[in-house]
Amino acid sequence: MILNLNSNAQEKDALQLKSRLEMMGFKVMLSQENNRFSLVIVSGIDERTYIKEFATLPYVEQVLPIKHKYLLASREIKKDRTVIEIKDKKIGDGSLAVIAGSCSVESKEQIFETAKLVSQAGATILRGGAFKPRTSPYDFQGLGEEGLRYLRDAAAEYDMLSISEVMDTPDVELVAKYSDILQIGARNMQNFSLLKRVGKQEKPVLLKRGFSATYHDLLLAAEYILSEGNTQVILCERGIRTFETYTRNTLDLAAVPALHQLSHLPVVIDPSHGTGIRSMVAPMARAAVAVGADGLMIEVHPDPDNALTDAQQTISPTTFAELMVSLRAIGEVVNRRVN
Ligand code: PEP
Ligand code: MN
Numbered sequence: 001m002i003l004n005l006n007s008n009a010q011e012k013d014a015l016q017l018k019s020r021l022e023m024m025g026f027k028v029m030l031s032q033e034n035n036r037f038s039l040v041i042v043s044g045i046d047e048r049t050y051i052k053e054f055a056t057l058p059y060v061e062q063v064l065p066i067k068h069k070y071l072l073a074s075r076e077i078k079k080d081r082t083v084i085e086i087k088d089k090k091i092g093d094g095s096l097a098v099i100a101g102s103c104s105v106e107s108k109e110q111i112f113e114t115a116k117l118v119s120q121a122g123a124t125i126l127r128g129g130a131f132k133p134r135t136s137p138y139d140f141q142g143l144g145e146e147g148l149r150y151l152r153d154a155a156a157e158y159d160m161l162s163i164s165e166v167m168d169t170p171d172v173e174l175v176a177k178y179s180d181i182l183q184i185g186a187r188n189m190q191n192f193s194l195l196k197r198v199g200k201q202e203k204p205v206l207l208k209r210g211f212s213a214t215y216h217d218l219l220l221a222a223e224y225i226l227s228e229g230n231t232q233v234i235l236c237e238r239g240i241r242t243f244e245t246y247t248r249n250t251l252d253l254a255a256v257p258a259l260h261q262l263s264h265l266p267v268v269i270d271p272s273h274g275t276g277i278r279s280m281v282a283p284m285a286r287a288a289v290a291v292g293a294d295g296l297m298i299e300v301h302p303d304p305d306n307a308l309t310d311a312q313q314t315i316s317p318t319t320f321a322e323l324m325v326s327l328r329a330i331g332e333v334v335n336r337r338v339n
Pocket of ligand 1: 064103129133165184185186187208238
């Protein structure tokens with residue numbers, strides 16, 4: 001439920017009302033848009049709560065029940081789109097955020113070379129896994145902290161931001177120490193203790209959709225992060241499991257307009273994991289921009305055939321640079337600024 005306060009309410013009045021409601025047993029978040037305050041009651045409401053009584057509280061102008069369980073992620077709570085600002089870069093502001101780099105950080109030389117080539121082509125965020133969620137325990141698991149250090153240094157060298165996956169709750173502070181953005185992988189979308197922990201730290205979080213998660217499930221997972229106080233969440237569609245076996249996953253591009261209708265959070269598309277097939281990455285990336293995505297996450301490696309992980313879906317720097325040219329043309333038509 002949302003309590004919209006009237007224009008006389010100052011911050012101190014909103015805070016006073018918030019603590020009064022908290023004393024009554026509700027969990028309340030304060031939100032502010034266009035100099036107007038709202039109180040969002042995120043828990044404590046049940047069928048016995050007499051909703052009309054909230055209208056009699058001081059400064060309350062309007063009481064809005066919310067239809068769905070996710071509140072803070074919903075469009076109803078925030079009409080303006082969330083813009084995430086990291087250093088001098090923005091995500092969700094009408095520009096296209098291009099995240100590119102190898103599936104995993106393999107060595108210092110490899111990630112520096114990758115950073116050089118993808119930044120020359122226009123990418124502004126460098127990806128690279130240091131903790132890899134592998135289906136087989138015998139496959140390369142990533143370089144750990146050493147990989148995070150190489151990724152951070154390569155990103156800094158080419159004026160890029162860095163993003164890396166955090167797989168385990170105890171590693172959150174470590175990954176946050178090195179990376180500008182924390183990635184939660186598809187397999188961990190409903191790892192609630194991990195979501196709560198990334199919600200308690202300050203770095204933005206890119207949350208990947210689980211293989212069989214609905215939009216509702218994804219938004220509730222985002223709600224776990226938001227309800228801990230971290231407002232900087234980026235949603236990522238990376239393909240879901242369907243009966244189709246030709247592609248690794250089915251990339252659900254309808255997620256972009258759907259999530260934009262349901263939520264104020266930016267939406268990024270990952271056509272690499274979304275298809276699993278190198279030749280399909282560029283066409284689906286172009287479609288993602290056409291459909292309104294706020295960003296792309298693409299696996300690129302200087303020597304794709306010999307990438308240690310996800311080689312079959314990794315594109316070359318040349319293909320990536322060509323793709324960027326076509327994205328600029330599409331961006332002009334759909335009002336997305338492409339670097
Ligand atoms: C990744 O981006 O490296 C990754 C493992 O992706 P996902 O969690 O979507 O499988
Ligand atoms: Mn990968």
